Amino acid sequence: MKKELFKGSIFLNPVPAVIITSKNREGKVNAFTVAWIGTVCTNPPMLSISIRPERLSYEYIKETMEFTVNIPNKYQVREVDYCGVVSGRKINKIEQLNLKIENGYHISAPFLVDLPINIECKVKTIIPLGTHDLFIAEIQGTHIDKSLIDEKGKIHFEKANLISYSHGEYFPVEKMAIGQFGFSISKNKIINEKFKHIKFYEEYRKDKKKRKKILKKHKK
Secondary structure, three states, rough: OOOOOOOOOOOOOEEEEEEEEEEEOOEEEEEEOOOOOEEEEEEOEOOOOOOOOOHHHHHHHHHHOOOEEEOOEEEEEHHHHHHHHHHOOOOOOHHHHOOEOOOOOOOOOEEEOOEEEEEEEEEEEEEEEEOEEEEEEEEEEEEOHHHEEEEOEEHHHOOOEEEEOOEEEEEOOOOOOOOOOOOOHHOOOHHHHHHOOOHHHHHHHHHHHHHHHHHHHOOO
C-alpha cells in the first residue's frame, strides 16, 4: 500500500453529522450542525462536541451549560447542511425549516421531534483548544424512535437510515453489518457462521495474489 505524507491536519473521516439544539436564558432556540462529536466516557455517560467561539450556539450553550444532540436520518440531510451553513444570527432556522421541537425532560434545551435519536446533555467542562473549544458533557437522557426498538428491547440503529460526513460530503450508513464486537475471536457457532465470509486482511491479500497469478496464466 503506497502512501503520501500530509502535514498535520484533520483527516479523521468519516464522522457523525448531528444537529445541536440549545436555548439561551431568554428562551431563544438555535440549531446548528456539528461533525466533531464523540463519546468520551461510559460511566458516567459522556460525550464531547467542538464549537468555534464565534458561533451563536457557543453563546447559548456556555450561558446555560446545556444542549441536545439530534441524530438525523438520510432524509434530513438538507436540514443538516442548512443548519451548518446558515447563521442563527440572521435567520431563525427552527421556523425557516419548520422543525418541530419539544421541551427536554432533563434540561431546558429542546429536542427535534422528527429526528430519530435525541441526546440531552449537561456541560461539565469547557476546554479552549485553538480555533475550537471542547465541550465535555454528561448525558442526562436519550429519546429513541420506538420503531427502532424490537420486542426484546434491542435498539436497531441500522434501521434508522443514519448518515456520516466525510471530507465535505454526506454519506448514508450501510444497513448490513460486516462484523460485531468480539466476532474475530468468537466461539459462538451462530456468530461464526454469520460472519464466516469476513476474513483477516492478510487472507484478503493472499487471495488477491492468487487471483493475479491466475489472471496472468490466462493471459498467456
